[in-house]
Amino acid sequence: MEETIKSLIDDSFTSAMTLTNSGVPQVPDRYVLPPSQRPVLGSSIGIRFYSRNHFSTVTTLPVIDLSLLHQPLLRSSVIHEINMACKEFGFFQVINHGIPPSVIEGALDAATQFFDLPVEEKMLLVSADVHQPVRYGTSLNHSTDRVHYWRDFIKHYSYPLSKWIDMWPSNPPCYKDKVGKYAEAAHVLHKQLIEAISESLGLEKNYLQEQTEEGSQVMAVNCYPACPEPEITLGMPPHSDLNSLTILLQSSQGLQIMDSNEKWISVPDVEGALIVQLGDQVEVMSNGIYKSVIHRVTVNKDYKRLSFASLHSLPLHKKISPAPELIDVNNAPAYGEFSFNDFLDYISSNDCEHQRFIDTLKKSNF
Numbered sequence: 292m293e294e295t296i297k298s299l300i301d302d303s304f305t306s307a308m309t310l311t312n313s314g315v316p317q318v319p320d321r322y323v324l325p326p327s328q329r330p331v332l333g334s335s336i337g338i339r340f341y342s343r344n345h346f347s348t349v350t351t352l353p354v355i356d357l358s359l360l361h362q363p364l365l366r367s368s369v370i371h372e373i374n375m376a377c378k379e380f381g382f383f384q385v386i387n388h389g390i391p392p393s394v395i396e397g398a399l400d401a402a403t404q405f406f407d408l409p410v411e412e413k414m415l416l417v418s419a420d421v422h423q424p425v426r427y428g429t430s431l432n433h434s435t436d437r438v439h440y441w442r443d444f445i446k447h448y449s450y451p452l453s454k455w456i457d458m459w460p461s462n463p464p465c466y467k468d469k470v471g472k473y474a475e476a477a478h479v480l481h482k483q484l485i486e487a488i489s490e491s492l493g494l495e496k497n498y499l500q501e502q503t504e505e506g507s508q509v510m511a512v513n514c515y516p517a518c519p520e521p522e523i524t525l526g527m528p529p530h531s532d533l534n535s536l537t538i539l540l541q542s543s544q545g546l547q548i549m550d551s552n553e554k555w556i557s558v559p560d561v562e563g564a565l566i567v568q569l570g571d572q573v574e575v576m577s578n579g580i581y582k583s584v585i586h587r588v589t590v591n592k593d594y595k596r597l598s599f600a601s602l603h604s605l606p607l608h609k610k611i612s613p614a615p616e617l618i619d620v621n622n623a624p625a626y627g628e629f630s631f632n633d634f635l636d637y638i639s640s641n642d643c644e645h646q647r648f649i650d651t652l653k654k655s656n657f
């Protein structure tokens with residue numbers, strides 16, 4: 292093996308993108324998962340199919356037409372669909388969500404150009420500090436004795452846009468404009484979704500919106516390069532999102548969610564759809580009626596996958612607790628009170644980056 296490739300493989304700071312571009316024939320050991328955590332690829336697609344004698348047990352994942360929310364006669368049935376999806380999966384896809392295809396294509400194009408930049412340029416934005424408003428990340432952020440994942444990313448604060456956009460990458464030159472347009476559109480969509488989710492819980496339409504007002508939006512732009520051995524590694528390990536709601540845009544299939552039987556289901560790539568995932572904060576505010584969804588990302592041999600996770604959260608210091616309307620003699624508060632900041636502190640001091648953090652807040656653990 293050529294000396295340069297060998298040194299890239301040995302260097303735990305090398306990004307997945309650099310490894311792929313250098314043509315490594317196999318993933319370095321630090322990316323190899325124990326057998327029990329490896330994905331089974333090409334199975335469990337989340338669509339229903341008909342087999343000879345019965346509908347199979349393959350799960351149908353919900354796809355909701357959001358334009359129907361604006362039709363007074365149909366709104367309540369859409370709210371009902373959202374309720375069912377949130378109860379069963381903490382997950383659904385939306386179509387006719389109002390974000391124009393040109394805005395989506397623009398954002399994907401800008402991200403492609405960003406990740407194609409020379410690694411030295413991207414490294415200028417690298418940081419392991421989770422509080423940095425703009426931060427590029429690679430395996431570098433993980434200590435060497437832990438498993439690495441086949442992903443590069445850039446994360447940036449995105450709301451209010453005028454406050455942060457100057458700090459975003461200035462290369463490629465179109466990045467701020469194209470990703471900015473998508474971030475603004477995602478923020479508007481988030482407001483509609485959080486209102487509908489509030490209603491679906493039987494709460495005032497504005498209840499969750501008021502909780503998240505003045506909150507944050509962080510855009511995580513993820514790049515999963517083609518991988519020589521996708522069956523023994525992952526792009527992202529199982530986790531639930533810490534925030535209230537995530538709107539996810541994917542360039543191709545790769546996301547898997549865990550169902551209530553702890554089975555992994557691949558999320559199908561539905562044309563024009565965006566993915567909505569409930570995070571831990573909504574789980575707490577709903578007093579556990581809705582659950583945050585556990586998800587992970589698989590990679591593939593043939594092409595690079597991009598995703599934009601628009602992560603919406605309550606303000607950092609605001610205490611999060613179950614909605615009072617959902618508490619009564621039969622339904623005690625199931626979670627302790629905490630702020631997003633308490634959560635981040637807990638995670639950094641307990642070194643538990645990739646778990647379902649919410650379980651630590653269950654009353655029984657106090």
Ligand SMILES: O=C(O)CCC(=O)C(=O)O
Nearest residue numbers: 511513541546588598600
């Ligand atoms: O790339 C994806 O599909 C998921 C990304 C994700 O889970 C995250 O950024 O938290």
Ligand SMILES: [Fe+2]
Nearest residue numbers: 530531532586
């Ligand atoms: Fe996530």
